[in-house]
Amino acid sequence: MQTQRKSLVSTTLGTQRELVSFHFGTPGEGEKVYVQASLHADETPAMLTAWQLKQRLKQLEADGRLRGEVVLVPVANPVGLSQHVLGQFLGRFEANSGHNFNRSFPMPTAAALVTRIGSKWTRDARENTRLLRRAVRDMLAESTAKNEFESLRLTLLTLAADADVILDLHCSLEATMHLYTSPASWPEVEPLARYIGANGVLLATDSGGQSFDEIHTLLWNEVRALLGEMPLAAPNVAVTIEHRGQRDVSYETAREDADAIVEFLVRRGVIEGQARELPPLLHPATPLAGSEQFVAPVSGVVVYRAAVGARLKAGDPVFDIVDPLTDEVTTLYAKNDGVFYMRRAIRFAYAGAPMGRVSGEKAFRTGVLIGA
Template sequence: MQTQRTQLISTTLGTNRELVSFHFGTPGAGEKVYVQASLHADETPAMLTAWQLKRRLSTLEADGRVRGEVVLVPVANPVGLSQHVLGQFLGRFEANSGHNFNRSFPMPQAEALVARVGTRWTRDPRENARLLRGAVREMLAESTARNEFESLRLTLLTLAADADVILDLHCSLEATLHLYTSPASWPAIEPLARYLGANGVLLATDSGGQSFDEIHTLLWNEVRAVLGEETPLAAPNIAVTVEHRGQRDVSYETAEHDADAIVEFLVRRGVIEGEAREMPPLLHPATPLAGSEQFVAPVSGVVVYRAQVGAFLHAGDAVFDIVDPLTDVVTTVTTKNDGVFYMRRAIRFAYAGAPMGRVSGATAFRTGVLVGA
C-alpha cells in the first residue's frame, strides 16, 4: 500500500489541510478502481465502510491478490469535516460559498478534449479510451484552483480521471441501502447491487446535478457525440453512488457487510484474484430516477411516519402524517407509486414545503433536475 498526501490550498492564515489517498496494486496491471467516501462529510457510514475496505485491501495486497489498481480515499472531504456550528455537524455544503460538495463538478469540455487528442484518434475503441483518459488528466493538470474548495475538487477529479470503475460512497438521512447509477453503467454495477443487498437502484443518464459519479459517464457521452460514429470509443467509465443507509446507521456489522460486498464485486471483475461467491438475488429491479415520487410537506407540524423506511408500498398507502397541535388537524400524505420507500427526512418537524422522502417508481414522469440540493 502506498499512501499519498496532497496538500490543499490554504484558505486562511494558519490553516492547512490535506487529502489522503491509499493506493493498492500496480498501475496499468489491470482495471483501475477508484473509491471515495463521505464527499458529504457528515455521511459517516460511508467512511466506516471505507476503513473496513482499506483493512481488507491491505491483507489482499499482502497476499498478492490485487491484480489491478485500487485507489481509496476514505475521507474525501476534510474541509467539510471541520464545519461544526453550535454543535451541529454541517458537511453537505461548503460554509464559505454555500456550494454543495457533490454538485456542479467541473470537467474539461468535450470539444477541447477531442482537439487535444487531435490526429492521434484511431479506429481502436480501447486505444481511444486510453487517449481520452490521458487528455482528461493533462487538462486537469493544467487547471488552477483558486481556493481550498476548488483545490479539493481538482484533487479528487485527478485521482479518478483515468479509472475504469468509480465508486462514490455516501449515505442519506434515514434510508435503506440504495444506489444511483446510469443506464450505461447498470449492467456492470448489478453484481455490486446484489452483493450489497441494495433495496433500490435509481437510474439516470443526466440527473441535472453534475454529481461526482455522473460527470464521468456524461463526459464519455459528450465526447462520443463530438467524435461521431467513425471514431469508436469504448464503453463509458462505470460509475455509481452507493447510499449506505442513513446517517445514524454506523456499526461495525453494516460496514463489514458493505466492505465485503465491494471486495466480492472486485473479485468478480478480476481486480482481485479469487473466485467470487454466488451472487444473491436482486431485491428489486432498477427503476428510473425520473419515476421516483418526492414528497413535500403540504403543511407544517409534527411528523409521524406511517411507513417504515425500506418498505415496499402500493399506490394509496399512507406514508406519513403531519399533526398540527394547535388546530388538531392531522394531514395524511399517501403515495401514488408502487415502489420502495427508500429515504426520508430525519427531523420529525416539518415546515410547509419541506422535502419529506421518496418512493421509487417504475414509470418515469419527472423532468428537469432530478436530484435535490
C-alpha cells in the same frame, strides 16, 4: 500500500488541510478502481465502510491477490469535516460559498478534449480510451484552484479521472441501502447491487446535478457524440452507493458492505479469487425520473406511517403532519407502487420541506432530478 498526501490550497491564514489517498496494487496492471467516501462529510457510515475496505485491501495486497489498482480515499472531504455550528455537523454544503460538495464538478468539456487529441484519434476503441483519459488528466493538471473548495474538487477529479470503475460512497438521512447509477453503467453495476443488498437502484443518464459519479459517464457520452463513427470503449463504470442512513454506523454493516465491494472486485478480476454466487436482486432498477418526491404541504410534527425500506402500493399512507394548535392531521399517500427508500430525519416539518422519496417504475419527472 502506498500513502499519498495532497495539500489543499490554504484559503485563510494559518490553515492547511490535505487529502489522503491509499494506493493498492500496480498502476497499469488490470483495471483501476477508485473508491471515495463521505464527500458529504457528515455521511459517516460511508467512512467506516471505507476503513473496513482498507483493512481488507491491505491483507489482499499482502497475500498477492491484487490484479489491478485500487485507489481509496476514506475521507474525501476534510473541509466539510471541520464545519460544526453549535454542535451540529454541517458536511453537505461548503460554509463559505454555500455550494453542495457533490454538485457541478468542473470537468473539461468534450469539445476541448476532442480538439486537444486532434489527429491522434484512431480506429482502435481501446487506444482512443487511453488517449481520452490521458487528455482529461493533462487538462486537470493544467487547471489552477483559487481556493480550498476548488482545490478539493480538482484533487478528487485528478485521482479518479483514469479509473475504469468509480465507487462514490455516501449515505442518506434515514434510508434503506440503495444505489444511483446510469443506464450505461447498470449492467456492470448489477452484481454490486446484488452483493450489497440494494433495496433500490435509481437510473439516470443526466440527473441535472453534475455529481461526482455522473460527470464521468456524461463526459464519455458527449465525446462519443462528437467523434461520430470513431470508436470509443464503454464509459467508466460509475455509481453512488447510499449506505443506508446517517445513524446506521456499526462495525457489522460496514464490514458487510466492505465484503460486498470486495466480492464485486473479485468478480471483475481486480482481485484474484472465486467470487461467491450472486444473490438475488432485491428490487429491479427503476428510473430516477420515476421516483415520487414528497414535500410537506403544511408545518407540524411528522409521524411516519411507513417504515424506511417498505414496499408501498399506490394509496398507502406514508406520513402524517400533526398541527398541535389546530388539531389538524394532514396525511400524504403514495401515488405509485415502489420502495420508500429515503426520508427526512427530523420529525418536524416546515411547509415546503422535502420529506422522502418512493421509487417508481414509470418516469414522469423532467429537469433536475436530484435535490440541492
